[in-house]
Amino acid sequence: MAEGVDTPTAILAHAAAALREHPFDDISYRTLGDAVGVSERTVYRHFPTRSHLLEGLAGWIEATEFPFPPFVTMGQFQDAARARFHAFDSSPAFAFVCARAATISPTGEAEPTFFTRALVAMLATNHPSLNERDLRRVAAALRYFASAPFWARMRTGFDMSAAEMEDVFDHTVAQVLGDRWRASETEMGASRRDGR
Amino acid sequence: MTVPATSDADAQAASDVSRTQEAILAAYAELIEELGTDDVSFRLIARRAGVGERTVFRNYPTRVDLLLATAAWIEQRIFPRQESTSIFDTPLAIRAAMESYDQRPELAHVVAETTMRGISGAAPSPRRARLEQMIDAEIPSLGRAERIAIVAALSHLDSAATWVTFHREFGMSRRDIADAAAWAAEAVLDPVRSRVG
Numbered sequence: 001m002a003e004g005v006d007t008p009t010a011i012l013a014h015a016a017a018a019l020r021e022h023p024f025d026d027i028s029y030r031t032l033g034d035a036v037g038v039s040e041r042t043v044y045r046h047f048p049t050r051s052h053l054l055e056g057l058a059g060w061i062e063a064t065e066f067p068f069p070p071f072v073t074m075g076q077f078q079d080a081a082r083a084r085f086h087a088f089d090s091s092p093a094f095a096f097v098c099a100r101a102a103t104i105s106p107t108g109e110a111e112p113t114f115f116t117r118a119l120v121a122m123l124a125t126n127h128p129s130l131n132e133r134d135l136r137r138v139a140a141a142l143r144y145f146a147s148a149p150f151w152a153r154m155r156t157g158f159d160m161s162a163a164e165m166e167d168v169f170d171h172t173v174a175q176v177l178g179d180r181w182r183a184s185e186t187e188m189g190a191s192r193r194d195g196r
Numbered sequence: 197m198t199v200p201a202t203s204d205a206d207a208q209a210a211s212d213v214s215r216t217q218e219a220i221l222a223a224y225a226e227l228i229e230e231l232g233t234d235d236v237s238f239r240l241i242a243r244r245a246g247v248g249e250r251t252v253f254r255n256y257p258t259r260v261d262l263l264l265a266t267a268a269w270i271e272q273r274i275f276p277r278q279e280s281t282s283i284f285d286t287p288l289a290i291r292a293a294m295e296s297y298d299q300r301p302e303l304a305h306v307v308a309e310t311t312m313r314g315i316s317g318a319a320p321s322p323r324r325a326r327l328e329q330m331i332d333a334e335i336p337s338l339g340r341a342e343r344i345a346i347v348a349a350l351s352h353l354d355s356a357a358t359w360v361t362f363h364r365e366f367g368m369s370r371r372d373i374a375d376a377a378a379w380a381a382e383a384v385l386d387p388v389r390s391r392v393g
Contacts, residue, residue, distance in 0.1 A: 025260060049234040096314050103308035103360045110364040140362050141380040149357045152312045157321030158348050171345035175383045
């Protein structure tokens with residue numbers, strides 16, 4: 001265990017390690033307490049329900065295993081999403097935990113993730129003429145097809161590998177962006193020419 | 197311990213539950229809406245269903261068994277789909293589904309989460325076969341890659357996880373979620389609109 005780590009973080013790190021051997025539902029609070037050297041009650045104090053534990057664990061996994069690289073263009077966003085499908089494929093147990101945590105009834109105030117805010121900002125910057133409704137519809141669709149739940153559904157329901165889901169993702173992104181995508185490509189081409 | 201239920205078994209289970217099982221599943225669904233999934237004991241479920249606690253255990257040996265059976269029952273009974281006859285009806289079906297999820301948020305979360313558990317969870321694409329059937333009948337000329345891309349995208353959109361994501365990540369209202377999901381489905385279908393027959 002790394003030094004100087006606070007108790008909740010230590011609990012989450014142990015839970016993540018345990019995921020390599022057991023499904024999430026079989027990881028007990030008692031085992032976690034024993035592993036960290038605190039009482040079961042202390043584990044409960046930090047994670048009052050299994051939903052809290054699932055959310056905390058997914059947050060820890062997202063940050064340490066599946067960080068979403070910063071993106072400011074649509075191309076960078078798509079590359080990052082595709083890379084993450086491959087990262088999910090190499091650690092499926094972690095990815096399923098993220099997919100589950102993204103869909104459970106939230107334990108606290110539901111807030112958009114940083115990823116969502118970055119995506120909305122990227123779209124608003126690159127497509128300033130997009131009206132508010134279209135902006136949100138595009139952002140919502142892109143966000144949803146770049147998510148762990150998308151990976152989980154494609155893997156379980158369609159037996160797809162990351163490479164195969166990339167095709168579904170790319171196809172959907174192209175359709176959702178429609179003419180806007182081609183328009184922005186032209187704009188980018190035009191500004192590049194102007195700059196010369 | 198039981199063998200983990202397969203997706204097919206789940207679908208099967210939902211369609212032919214006994215009257216006792218129906219009472220148990222309905223009771224658990226009710227209690228989930230009142231208390232969440234965590235705090236509901238088998239004893240409380242038994243009492244609400246009007247059966248003995250042992251009857252609950254006999255039908256659903258573990259909490260996971262019970263949760264998966266309840267999720268399947270909720271999809272079937274609380275969020276039923278009107279059967280589409282054309283692939284181009286799916287955006288309408290998706291719109292209606294989003295509106296019904298929005299009316300029962302706790303249950304929508306249960307349905308969404310249980311499909312995210314891999315092969316030991318609930319079937320994540322229960323309407324895949326139907327979508328394939330419709331698309332093959334209406335657009336037989338469609339290439340393999342495009343066919344799977346459309347079916348997979350529509351399956352993803354026609355699910356409780358869509359409602360959860362749009363609600364949580366974008367704070368959308370019922371109307372906006374229904375609109376955004378149906379709009380995305382229309383966009384997915386756009387390139388094949390004129391290729392029927």
